[in-house]
Amino acid sequence: MMKSSFHRLLGVAVVAGTIGLAPAAFAQASPEMMADTCAGCHGTDGSSNGPATPTIASLSADYFILSMKDYKAGKRQSTVMGRIAKAYSDDDIAAMAKHFQTKPFHRPGQKVDAAKAKEGKALAKKYCESCHEDEGKVGEGVGVLAGQMLPYLQYSIADFLDGKREPEKRQKVKFDALMKDKGGREAFEPILHYYAGVK
Amino acid sequence: MFMIDRRKFIAGVGATTSTMLAAPHVARAAGARVVVVGGGPAGATAAKYLRRADPSIEVTLIEANKDYYTCFMSNEVLSGERTLDSLKFGYAGLAKAGVEVVHDLVVGIDGAAKVVTTQGGQKFPYDRCIVAPGIDFAWGALPGYTAEAAEKIPHAWKAGPQTALLRKQLEAMPDGGVFVMVAPPNPYRCPPGPYERASQVAQYFKHHKPKSKIIILDTKDGFSKQKLFEQAWAKFYGFGTDKSLIEWVPASKGGKPTALDVAGMAVQTEFDTVKAAVINVIPAQKAGKIAFDAGLTEGNWAPVNKATFESKKIPGIHVLGDGSDAATMPKSGYAANSQGKVTAAAVAAMLSGKAAPTPAYVNTCYSIAGENHAFSVAGVYTYDAEKNAIAEVQGSGGLSPIDASDEDRKREVLYAQSWFRNITADIWG
Numbered sequence: 109m110m111k112s113s114f115h116r117l118l119g120v121a122v123v124a125g126t127i128g129l130a131p132a133a134f135a136q137a138s139p140e141m142m143a144d145t146c147a148g149c150h151g152t153d154g155s156s157n158g159p160a161t162p163t164i165a166s167l168s169a170d171y172f173i174l175s176m177k178d179y180k181a182g183k184r185q186s187t188v189m190g191r192i193a194k195a196y197s198d199d200d201i202a203a204m205a206k207h208f209q210t211k212p213f214h215r216p217g218q219k220v221d222a223a224k225a226k227e228g229k230a231l232a233k234k235y236c237e238s239c240h241e242d243e244g245k246v247g248e249g250v251g252v253l254a255g256q257m258l259p260y261l262q263y264s265i266a267d268f269l270d271g272k273r274e275p276e277k278r279q280k281v282k283f284d285a286l287m288k289d290k291g292g293r294e295a296f297e298p299i300l301h302y303y304a305g306v307k
Numbered sequence: 308m309f310m311i312d313r314r315k316f317i318a319g320v321g322a323t324t325s326t327m328l329a330a331p332h333v334a335r336a337a338g339a340r341v342v343v344v345g346g347g348p349a350g351a352t353a354a355k356y357l358r359r360a361d362p363s364i365e366v367t368l369i370e371a372n373k374d375y376y377t378c379f380m381s382n383e384v385l386s387g388e389r390t391l392d393s394l395k396f397g398y399a400g401l402a403k404a405g406v407e408v409v410h411d412l413v414v415g416i417d418g419a420a421k422v423v424t425t426q427g428g429q430k431f432p433y434d435r436c437i438v439a440p441g442i443d444f445a446w447g448a449l450p451g452y453t454a455e456a457a458e459k460i461p462h463a464w465k466a467g468p469q470t471a472l473l474r475k476q477l478e479a480m481p482d483g484g485v486f487v488m489v490a491p492p493n494p495y496r497c498p499p500g501p502y503e504r505a506s507q508v509a510q511y512f513k514h515h516k517p518k519s520k521i522i523i524l525d526t527k528d529g530f531s532k533q534k535l536f537e538q539a540w541a542k543f544y545g546f547g548t549d550k551s552l553i554e555w556v557p558a559s560k561g562g563k564p565t566a567l568d569v570a571g572m573a574v575q576t577e578f579d580t581v582k583a584a585v586i587n588v589i590p591a592q593k594a595g596k597i598a599f600d601a602g603l604t605e606g607n608w609a610p611v612n613k614a615t616f617e618s619k620k621i622p623g624i625h626v627l628g629d630g631s632d633a634a635t636m637p638k639s640g641y642a643a644n645s646q647g648k649v650t651a652a653a654v655a656a657m658l659s660g661k662a663a664p665t666p667a668y669v670n671t672c673y674s675i676a677g678e679n680h681a682f683s684v685a686g687v688y689t690y691d692a693e694k695n696a697i698a699e700v701q702g703s704g705g706l707s708p709i710d711a712s713d714e715d716r717k718r719e720v721l722y723a724q725s726w727f728r729n730i731t732a733d734i735w736g
Contacts, residue, residue: 137667137689144356144648145669145687148641149722151729152736160718161725187707187715187722188671188683195687195703259721266714 139203142196146204149188155214160259163252165211170249172205178273185272213245215255220305228302235286236299239278244303250276254306261300269293338363339658342423342433343406344413344597346370346398348377348640349628350439351734352647353654354406357437360655367431368401369423371412375735376466378497379640380727383675384470385463386507391471396735416601418621435623435654437616438603439643440595440630441465442496445607448591449489451567459569460586464496476585477508483518484584487574489564490525494608495592496629496638498531499674499684504587506536506676509544509552521553522581524564524574526591528557531637532674532684534709539676594630608632613697614690615653615663616646625650636688636697642670644730666690668697673723681719682707 143154146164150156154165164172178184179193180201196204236244236253244253253261267273268283275283286295338361343354346368354368376394383389398408411425416436423431444462446453452460463473477486486508490501505521512519530536540546540553556562556576566575573582593599593607603609603618609626610619616627627633627650628643636642645668653663668688675681686704688697707719 135665137665141648141652141664142667145645145667147733148644148669148730149671149726152733156725157728157732159725159728160721161729187711187719188685191685191704192669192671192687193703195700257725259718263718 136199136203139207142200143204143207151214153211154208155211156257157216158218158257160257160263162257162260163213163255164208166213167205167208167252168247168249169202169205169209171251172208173201174249175251176201176205183274185267213252213255215307217307218255218258218304220258220301222305224298224301225305226302228298228300231286231290231295231299232302235282236303238282240303243306245306253303256304258300258304261304262297265293265296265300338365339434340365340367340432341435341437341654341658342431343368343437343439344416344423345439345441345595345628346372346375346401346408347439347441347628347643348730348734349441349643349647349650350437351375351398351401352644353437353439353625353627353650354401355404355734356648356651357655358405360651361659362405364655364658365407366405367407367409368398369409369411369413369425369431370398371410373397373410376470377640377727377731378464378466378500381463381466381470382500382504382507384466385474385477385504386511387474388507388510391467391474394466394470396731398735400736413597414600416597416603416621416624418601418624421623433623434658435625437625437627437650437654438598438601438609438618438630439628439647440598440603440609440626442592442629442638443595445591445593448492449564449567449588451569452588452590456567456569457588460567460572460588462588462590464500464589464592473585473587477511480516480519480584482516484516485520485522485582486512486585486587487522487524487581487583489567489574489586489588489590490523490527490530491589492526492591494634494638495589497672498637498639499536499672501589502530502532502536503674503676505553505555506539506544506674509540510677512552513544517552519552522583523553523555523562524576524581525555525557525562526564528559532682532706535682535706536674536676538709539680539682543677543680592629594626598626598630605632613695614649614666614692615657616650617653625654633697635699636668636670636686637672639670639672640730641672641726642668644734645669647734671726673719673726675720675723679713679717679720681716681723682711683719683723 149161150164156163176193179189239250240247240253268275343350354366357366374395374397384391402408411427414426415424421433461469461473463469544552561576561578564574573580594609598604598609603620609631611626611631616625618624618626627646629638649666656663671685673681673683684706687700691698
């Protein structure tokens, strides 16, 4: 994956759709070509059918890039993503981020506990919505929570709380407040049911 | 097994007709014609992604069977964790994507005239042809093991009735019985598959027939994910103790089978005769029959340009999936799916007079070795034009760590199940 700056330029040309007949061995693969290899685990165009692997469609490019770089550096807990992320250059990651940002997040609906989801909705309003806006569908530089796979959301919270993934400063403040007010890490569960169930 | 399905099918609909799924016959600009031979993971992916790449291309997929049973996850049927029906996929999704699906058996490909011929007598002219031949078995590699013998001693290495047969035999086996599996020589479909199978059968025995035993007679001295499997076997099935449910006999320790006694239900090895209640022979493999009949092979597999999967034997024909020589990618469902996309992009470009785009390939393969216990191997690949090689990106990929936590092994089970749902939807959905 070592590329000279000339080859990086070629890569940009591919992104811009102005590619000529570059010799295959020297050009970066197109964003679509690279992104399509993700579908085997993450679903066609990045929308997962679950039960656990997250949807990566419609993630903000910033969040996608941050995630991949953290996986690559081993800063974020993973089972398989760390091994895969190591294969991609910063240019590759940026190209895929831009690609997936434009893809729709399909929300066919997951089975969640309705009572928990109702309780979670109120908690989410207080502890999450300032960053995870519009029912967790959007947010600057943060993951999409709405309709995300429930086991994945649970893994993420466990990893944050167990020190295997570093929370953002604002996030840490909110996490601490939630656990202090509601008595520990179980307080996350209703919130996760709420977000997982958003259609 | 598949030949029998085909015969039954053809007998049912008459030898001169074939059925077409309702494809939307919308008016299309006269586009290029691509015929895809074979509707497994490689062929179906290529057909679907070709339509995505360029909807003006007329894509016809010819597949003998009405349904495809995935070989991946079929070991879970043997343990009772999964139904055979959960592995079954039809072709309505492809028809919806605008692929014309024809159920017939391809018997010839004329690379000079550019025509595909079927057993039903139909002829399909093409501009480019994509062949996903899958695998066939090298009958006779183990003396005594034939296609007929497989009706009594299943291979279960093409999923469907063979999987059901082996499951039935394991269910009927008395507690205390011996299950012998013959593991194949490299290269073959799904390298960790035989050892995942042993794990899944061990899981079933542990709960239902704890006095039973599994003996793997291997033609090799090592295998894919070996340390991870042995760790799981020790954890769940007593491997390494005299009470182990699983015994693995490598070639160097006399494990290599030399003959099969079908009537006597025994496997001969160099020094021994191993009698069994149930035998599963996973035979040596080669490319599917059509690859040989069409003259696409060299040795056991079809050599290709690995950036486009165009045959090195016959121009205009692309060969991909388990039947092609796509080393260093393993013969896996994920690899077939990934190669299908590379091929689709190459064919779409070549049909419009452009150079094939730079390929990108990925493989990820999970093995479920026990309850809440799975691990994986992952690979990200690029094309090395100088060597015509698919090269793994250095410093990436590889195995789940040997010291992964129980929590990670458990997560990999859910990720394996997610992979199955997502890749099958990507292929046939």
